[in-house]
Amino acid sequence: xxxxxxxxxxxxxxxxxxxxxxxxxxxxxxxxxxxxxxxxxxxxxxxxxxxxxxxxxxxxxxxxxxxxxxxxxxxxxxxxxxxxxxxxxxxxxxxxxxxxxxxxxxxxxxxxxxxxxxxxxxxxxxxxxxxxxxxxxxxxxxxxxxxxx
Amino acid sequence: xxxxxxxxxxxxxxxxxxxxxxxxxxxxxxxxxxxxxxxxxxxxxxxxxxxxxxxxxxxxxxxxxxxxxxxxxxxxxxxxxxxxxxxxxxxxxxxxxxxxxxxxxxxxxxxxxxxxxxxxxxxxxxxxxxxxxxxxxxxxxxxxxxxxxxxxxxxxx
Numbered sequence: 001x002x003x004x005x006x007x008x009x010x011x012x013x014x015x016x017x018x019x020x021x022x023x024x025x026x027x028x029x030x031x032x033x034x035x036x037x038x039x040x041x042x043x044x045x046x047x048x049x050x051x052x053x054x055x056x057x058x059x060x061x062x063x064x065x066x067x068x069x070x071x072x073x074x075x076x077x078x079x080x081x082x083x084x085x086x087x088x089x090x091x092x093x094x095x096x097x098x099x100x101x102x103x104x105x106x107x108x109x110x111x112x113x114x115x116x117x118x119x120x121x122x123x124x125x126x127x128x129x130x131x132x133x134x135x136x137x138x139x140x141x142x143x144x145x146x147x148x149x
Numbered sequence: 150x151x152x153x154x155x156x157x158x159x160x161x162x163x164x165x166x167x168x169x170x171x172x173x174x175x176x177x178x179x180x181x182x183x184x185x186x187x188x189x190x191x192x193x194x195x196x197x198x199x200x201x202x203x204x205x206x207x208x209x210x211x212x213x214x215x216x217x218x219x220x221x222x223x224x225x226x227x228x229x230x231x232x233x234x235x236x237x238x239x240x241x242x243x244x245x246x247x248x249x250x251x252x253x254x255x256x257x258x259x260x261x262x263x264x265x266x267x268x269x270x271x272x273x274x275x276x277x278x279x280x281x282x283x284x285x286x287x288x289x290x291x292x293x294x295x296x297x298x299x300x301x302x303x304x305x306x
Contacts (some may be wrong), residue, residue: 007232008225008264012280016272024154024184024206028272028305034237035284040296049240054252057234057244065230069223076217081224084266086229088259095234095252102248109247116251121258123251141158146254148246 009039033099051099058096062089090135091121117143150208152187153194155180159202166194166203175203213271221267228263231256274306281306 014037020029053098066089071074073081102108108125115129116122120136129143155166157180166175166182174186175194182194182203195203238252268276281299288294 002285005229005232006228007236008228008260009284011228011232011257011260012264012269014257015265015269016277018261019265019272021272023272025272025305028302031295031302031305032272034295034298038293044236046236046240048242049237051241053239054234054237057230057237061227061230061234064270065223065227069220069227072217072219072223077221078217078266080214081216081266084262085227088262091255093261095255098248098252101243106244109245112245114251116254116258118254118258120262121255123255142182144254146247146251149249 006039006042006044010043012101013039050101054105055096055099058092058099061092066092087120087135091123094123098125101125114146115143116146151190151192151205152184152208153192154206155182156202156204158179159200161200161202162271164200165197165199169193169197191195210271210273213268213274213276216266216268224263224267228260228267231260231263232247235260278303278306 004017013032017029017032017036020026020032064087069140070082070085070089073085092138112125112127115124115126117124117133117138119138119142120133122133122135124130124143129140129145132138133140153174155175160180170193171191172188173187174183174188177182177183190205192205195205234252235256238249238256241249241252268274269280271277281303284294285296285299289296
């Protein structure tokens with residue numbers, strides 16, 4: 001456990017917070033939320049980043065991390081992990097295409113909304129969200145329009 | 150132990166749950182079932198609901214499926230990369246406020262999915278309890294660390 005960085009500790013805690021919410025354990029959810037806030041505040045910020053830098057990390061994931069993980073999950077017969085990898089890899093390809101579109105047109109989101117599925121991370125640029133998430137098939141009540149104040 | 154809960158998105162207000170509930174737990178101003186009045190495992194409302202809008206929330210859960218060590222390692226390598234991408238996305242600056250927000254949210258979901266499949270699925274699991282104890286050990290000296298939250302979670306889970 002000593003190996004986890006603050007960003008990883010944050011998502012472990014937010015994941016457990018969401019699991020508690022689904023079990024309707026609101027006190028436990030709030031406590032995991034407190035822990036997540038603590039680790040989120042400590043998370044190392046790398047400073048100014050470019051679209052290309054993000055794209056480079058994604059390329060590496062698609063070239064090595066996903067294929068390796070898929071192979072191991074297949075060998076282990078771990079269908080839960082295969083599901084996570086299948087959805088994750090699809091969403092990661094969408095991230096890549098999103099970054100390339102932004103690079104070509106930095107004003108992409110000035111006129112068109114962007115949406116994210118809370119269940120699988122599906123990211124979509126368009127006027128209205130699809131009725132059902134094309135990746136995880138959840139109804140679009142869980143696909144949220146991103147807004148900034 | 151199981152108590153009933155209403156999925157308000159599915160509830161069609163046919164009120165059968167009000168007729169069958171022996172304690173009045175289903176009749177509340179919030180529209181949600183009062184868990185403190187609900188009889189453990191009774192399920193009369195669950196079976197009576199024509200909309201299938203009431204379900205039982207378990208309190209006890211079985212041990213999670215064992216995970217192979219190399220799979221866990223691969224999932225955590227991915228989680229680490231997602232966290233790194235997320236930090237970079239947050240460094241995109243003010244030119245891309247919406248893109249930053251969308252990537253941050255999407256990457257949070259992806260990273261969470263990796264750690265969930267990597268063993269941190271169930272809050273009541275041994276893995277989670279060991280995790281909390283390790284946090285207390287490692288961060289307990291920091292006055293800003295919410296150590297009381299950890300203690301309370303260890304009591305509750």
